[in-house]
Amino acid sequence: MLARSHSMRDRLAMYNANALKIGLFGANCSSGRSATRVPERWSASWPDCLKLARMAEDAGLDFMLPIGRWKGYGGETDFHGETLETVTWAAGLLANTKRITVFGTVHAPLFNPIIAAKEFVTVDHIGEGRFGLNIVAGWNEGEFDMFGVTQREHEARYAFAQEWIDAVKRAWGEENDFDFAGEFLKLHGVRAHPKPYGGTRPLIMNAGSTATGQAFALRNCDAFFTANSAQKTSLEASAQRVAEIKAQARALGREIEVYTVGQVICRPTQKEAEDYYRHAIIENADWGAVDGMLALKHITPQSMPLYEYVKRRQDFAANAIGGYPFTGDPDHVAEELGNLGRAGIRGIAVSFVNFLDEVPYFCAEVLPRLARLGLRAT
Numbered sequence: 001m002l003a004r005s006h007s008m009r010d011r012l013a014m015y016n017a018n019a020l021k022i023g024l025f026g027a028n029c030s031s032g033r034s035a036t037r038v039p040e041r042w043s044a045s046w047p048d049c050l051k052l053a054r055m056a057e058d059a060g061l062d063f064m065l066p067i068g069r070w071k072g073y074g075g076e077t078d079f080h081g082e083t084l085e086t087v088t089w090a091a092g093l094l095a096n097t098k099r100i101t102v103f104g105t106v107h108a109p110l111f112n113p114i115i116a117a118k119e120f121v122t123v124d125h126i127g128e129g130r131f132g133l134n135i136v137a138g139w140n141e142g143e144f145d146m147f148g149v150t151q152r153e154h155e156a157r158y159a160f161a162q163e164w165i166d167a168v169k170r171a172w173g174e175e176n177d178f179d180f181a182g183e184f185l186k187l188h189g190v191r192a193h194p195k196p197y198g199g200t201r202p203l204i205m206n207a208g209s210t211a212t213g214q215a216f217a218l219r220n221c222d223a224f225f226t227a228n229s230a231q232k233t234s235l236e237a238s239a240q241r242v243a244e245i246k247a248q249a250r251a252l253g254r255e256i257e258v259y260t261v262g263q264v265i266c267r268p269t270q271k272e273a274e275d276y277y278r279h280a281i282i283e284n285a286d287w288g289a290v291d292g293m294l295a296l297k298h299i300t301p302q303s304m305p306l307y308e309y310v311k312r313r314q315d316f317a318a319n320a321i322g323g324y325p326f327t328g329d330p331d332h333v334a335e336e337l338g339n340l341g342r343a344g345i346r347g348i349a350v351s352f353v354n355f356l357d358e359v360p361y362f363c364a365e366v367l368p369r370l371a372r373l374g375l376r377a378t
C-alpha cells in the first residue's frame, strides 16, 4: 500500500498499486444487485454494511460503490425496497475504515449543488481523501415524481448535470464569493470552506450508457463505468473499446479510466457455482421485480411482441440485471477478471447474492490468482 499522500494521482489509484481495482457494488440496497427470492438475499442493514466494509478493507478490496435508489421496484421481495442514502452511508463507512475508497451516488437534479459540494467535502474530510462521487443525471421517472421534480428530456438532463458539476467544482476551488449564471442555475456570492481533503478533489465517475452520457463522462469524470457486456465479446473487442474511450478523452485533453460491473458466484467447483446461479438467479428470480425494472425502461408486454418480451426478461435476469455474471470456480472467475485487466479495464464493481457469506471465499481464492497474473499486489 502506498503511504497516504496528497496527490491526485494517488487518489485516483485509490492509494494502492493494484492494476485491476475491485470494489463492491450495490451493498446499500436490499437484495444488492440480485432480484432473487432466496432467503439469504442481501439485507443492506447498517450492521451488515459496516461488517462488510471492514471485511472488504481487511481482504484488500479497493472500493465500495452504492446505488442511489429511492423507491423499491416491487415484486415479491420489493427489490431495492430498503436503501440507505449513499452520502451518509459513505460518511459512516469512511469513519470506520482506513484504506478503502467509498463512493456516494447523487442524482444531480435532486440536490442543491452547493449543499451537495459541502456534504462531499465533509465526507471527504472524514475519510481523509477516500470519498468518490458517482453523478447520475437521472432516468427513473417514478422516483423523480416522489420528489415533485419533473424529469427533463434526455439532452437537457445532461446539460443540467454539466452546470451542476461545474458549480460543485467551483465551490471546491479557490474562488471566493463567485456568481454562477447558468441556464438552469443562478447562484450568487458563493463561498464554501473548507476545500476537499489534502488540496485535491474526490474521484468523479459516471455511468451513462448513451452517447450523451459518455460525452459527459469524457468531459468531467476520472472514471467511466460501462455496463455493457463487453466481457462477452472478445478480449480484442474490449481492448479496442477501452482504447477508443481513452483516445476520445485525450482528444479533449483529459485522461479517463474505464471500469465495469459484474455479479460473482464463485464456488470450489464449476458445477457448484452454476447450480447456485441457476437456483438463485433463474429458478428463484423475483419476476415481479424484473418486470417492474423493465417497465421503467419502457419494456413491457404491450410495447413489443410477447415472445420478444419473454426473451428480454429472461436475458435481463440471466445477465444479473445488467452486470455480467462471473460464475465458476476460482480459476474460471480469475481468468475472466484477468481478461478484463488485460483489455485495459481499470477496475470492476462486483455484487454477490449475499456479500458477507461470499466475499471471504472470493478474496481468499481469486485475489491471489489475480496477483499471480500481475494484476493485483499480493
Ligand SMILES: Cc1cc2nc3c(=O)[nH]c(=O)nc-3n(C[C@H](O)[C@H](O)[C@H](O)COP(=O)(O)O)c2cc1C
Binding pocket: 066, 067, 068, 069, 105, 134, 135, 136, 137, 138, 139, 140, 206, 207, 208, 209, 210, 211, 212, 213, 214, 225, 226, 227, 261, 349
Ligand atoms: C455502474 C453503474 C452505476 C449506476 N448507478 C446508478 C445509481 O446509483 N442510480 C441511478 O439512478 N442510476 C445509476 N446508474 C444508471 C446510469 O447513471 C445512467 O443513468 C444509465 O446508464 C442510463 O444512461 P444515460 O444516462 O446515458 O441515458 C448506474 C449505471 C451503472 C452502469
